[in-house]
Every structure is written in C-alpha cells, then in structure tokens.
Amino acid sequence: MYRREMILGLAATALAACEPQRQLGPDGLPVASVYRITDNDKAAVQFRMLDSVNALRSKAGVAPVQLNAQLNAAAATHARDMSIQNRPWLFGSDGSSPLDRARRAGFPGRLLGENISESYETELQTLAAWMSQPDTRAVILDPNARSMGFAWYQEPAGKLWWCMNMGSDPMVSQPIASVAF
Numbered sequence: 001m002y003r004r005e006m007i008l009g010l011a012a013t014a015l016a017a018c019e020p021q022r023q024l025g026p027d028g029l030p031v032a033s034v035y036r037i038t039d040n041d042k043a044a045v046q047f048r049m050l051d052s053v054n055a056l057r058s059k060a061g062v063a064p065v066q067l068n069a070q071l072n073a074a075a076a077t078h079a080r081d082m083s084i085q086n087r088p089w090l091f092g093s094d095g096s097s098p099l100d101r102a103r104r105a106g107f108p109g110r111l112l113g114e115n116i117s118e119s120y121e122t123e124l125q126t127l128a129a130w131m132s133q134p135d136t137r138a139v140i141l142d143p144n145a146r147s148m149g150f151a152w153y154q155e156p157a158g159k160l161w162w163c164m165n166m167g168s169d170p171m172v173s174q175p176i177a178s179v180a181f
Contacts (some may be wrong), residue, residue: 034158035122046072049123049150049164053140056131062143068167070107071149075163077101078116079153082161088118098165108170109147113139117162123152126162144168
C-alpha cells in the first residue's frame with residue numbers, strides 16, 4: 001500500500017513539474033499575458049465566435065446566424081477607427097453610425113445592433129462580458145438576426161478593439177416599426 005502511494009506521489013510531482021510556471025503579481029495572482037492574434041488566427045477566431053454565438057442562440061431557442069462579409073468589413077472598419085479615436089463608442093470618427101457603416105459596406109439587410117469592446121481579453125471572454133449585460137445580450141440573441149459580422153483590431157501593445165454586428169436576412173428585411181408612446 002505504501003509503495004503504491006509513493007509511486008502515485010512521484011508521478012504527480014513529475015506531472016506538476018511539466019506544467020508551465022506562470023509569473024505571479026504582487027497580489028499573488030497570475031499576471032495576465034497578452035492575447036495575441038496573428039493573421040493566421042483570423043478564421044479560427046471568427047469561427048470560434050460564430051460557433052459560440054450559435055450555441056447561445058440555440059439554447060435561447062432562436063435561429064443560428066452566419067458570418068456575413070459585408071458586416072465583417074463594417075465591424076473591421078469600426079474596430080480600427082475606435083483604436084484611432086482611443087475610445088469604445090458606437091460613432092465613427094467621421095460621425096458615422098453603425099447603420100451608416102453597414103450600408104457603406106454594402107449590407108442589404110437591416111442592421112439590428114452592434115456590440116463593441118476595448119479589452120485585452122479573448123473573443124470568448126468578450127462574448128461572456130457581452131452576455132452579462134442586458135443590452136448587448138439582446139443584440140446577440142435578437143430572434144430576427146440571421147447575419148453576423150465580427151472583427152477586431154489589435155494594437156502593437158496588445159489592446160484589442162472588438163466589434164460585432166447583427167443583421168437581418170436581406171430577403172425578409174423590413175423597415176423598423178415605429179414605436180408609439
């Protein structure tokens with residue numbers, strides 16, 4: 001019995017030595033490392049986000065979305081522009097709105113919403129943050145959405161500017177209904 005415990009203990013020690021050591025900060029917690037996205041990672045990051053969004057939409061009982069090249073272009077333009085402005089907000093440096101950017105990019109459907117973020121977090125951490133807020137969660141789970149645009153801009157120091165657009169199916173696009181007060 002003692003021999004078996006000794007062997008298991010040595011095996012556990014050997015496995016622990018294989019784990020990469022993380023640098024600890026003054027608070028004793030691991031120091032965050034920069035999440036780098038290379039050009040080779042672009043498709044993987046976009047499809048990881050798409051799969052995650054569709055899993056959340058499925059759980060909510062709404063139809064899946066698919067990536068849309070025009071909405072991706074509008075999102076990429078705005079992510080870079082937010083970096084240039086050094087602030088996460090919905091308006092472009094030229095005064096453009098999310099609707100303007102979607103139209104400029106040639107999206108034929110109706111833009112339903114845009115989520116933005118400034119962070120050092122991964123795309124899935126950003127999605128989790130968006131899902132924790134009622135307004136950004138509503139954009140992700142909008143039952144009318146059929147198209148998604150998702151892009152980012154990463155500064156040399158590692159800061160990420162994320163942008164997600166949700167749009168309707170261009171074939172069933174209808175004007176936004178007026179709201180009576």
